[in-house]
Amino acid sequence: MSDEGGIGVLVLAGTPIGQAGDAPARLAAELAGADVVAAEDTRRLRRLTADLGVTISGRVVSYFEGNESARTPSLVEALLAGQRVVLVTDAGMPSVSDPGYRLVAAAVEQGVRVTAVPGPSAVLTALAVSGLPVDRFCFEGFLPRKAGERARRLTALAAEERTLVFFEAPHRTEAALAAMAQAWGDDRPAAVCRELTKTHEEVRRGGLRELAEWAAGGVRGEVTIVVAGAPGGPTVANDPESLRSAVAHMEEAGVSRKDAIVEVARAAGVPKREVYNLVHSS
Known part of the structure; x- marks a missing residue:
């Protein structure tokens, strides 16, 4: 609970990306003991606490992309007043392609201690099951939605030799894979990981063009794409x-x-x- 007379603590709490049973024991303790729980989706939070058998005694507030900027100052005030603020997103670690960065930056600027409850990560899970090299990788988040901006980003990554990890919306998966094939070659090895750790988990491996053709049949669920890095040397032939x-x-x-x-x-x-x-x- 709150640290009376001192500065509070911001806790970034990782949540399951699929099965509630993957939640660490400490997550339940942090949720139960928080003065404030800031949640990306309060309805999902209620489902999670029900699955974990946790009762939250502190204040629950929403904290999502649309209100991050407006709500951050009040959460920093709570931290400076000595309260323990726990931040959770819908799945995975806050601030990794999810709300959280603004609050972390503001808390650090005010000298607030920031810690984390390690939890499941779609990035690392997809990387581990992809069958592609894992010794060096980079996470690129979501590609731009507009075709021109997406092509520019992919061309800029053409010489990247590390394994690349992306998040993608199911309805844009085919377009993303086709753009990757065009930019990096049809046969560049990749894996599409969807619904990781859930009942309908699926990992499809193959060349980018092959995967794009598969995705043309429709893709459902949360999608993470892992792509092999470029071979050494230029990736666009110079003829x-x-x-x-x-x-x-x-x-x-x-x-x-x-x-x-x-x-x-x-x-x-x-x-x-x-x-x-x-x-x-x-």
């Missing part, structure tokens, strides 16, 4: 036809010619002027 084609693909996706030339030159490891000349001489 004239490949360079022109790469720029054309980006332009078709809505990227300006200027930006496409810059990104393709970087990915191919050639001077920007060389790509410019090739494109404008065709």
Whole structure:
């Protein structure tokens, strides 16, 4: 409970990504003992506490993307008044593609202690079951929704040699995989992990084009995509036809010619002027 006369503590509490039984014992204790529980979805919180057999005695407030900025100051006030604030999101660790970063940053700025209850993570779970290299990886969160911005991001990642992990909405999974295949090659190994730890858990492995064709049949549930990193060296061939084609693909996706030339030159490891000349001489 509250630390009378002193500064409180912010607890980032990881919650199950599927089965309630995966929750650590400490999660129940933190929820029961909190002065304030800030939840991304209070209805999901009620379901979780029912599954855990926990009764929350403190104040429960909503804390989601739409009210993060407005609610953060009042939560910092509670912390400065000595209260213990527990932050939970719908699944996984707060602030990892979920609400939380603003509150953590504001708490740290005020000298508030920030700690965490480690819990299940869709990023690490998908990485572990993907069958792809796990020694070095990077998490890219959600890709941009607009085709042009997505193509620009993927081209910028073309030379990334670490395994890449993405979150994606089920209805955008096919488009994301198709864009990856176009940017990185049809045969780049990948895995689509959906409904991790849940009853209908499924992991599909294969080349990006193959997975895009599978996703065309419809995808349901929470989706995490894991993609093998680029092989060493440039990932866009530097022959004239490949360079022109790469720029054309980006332009078709809505990227300006200027930006496409810059990104393709970087990915191919050639001077920007060389790509410019090739494109404008065709």
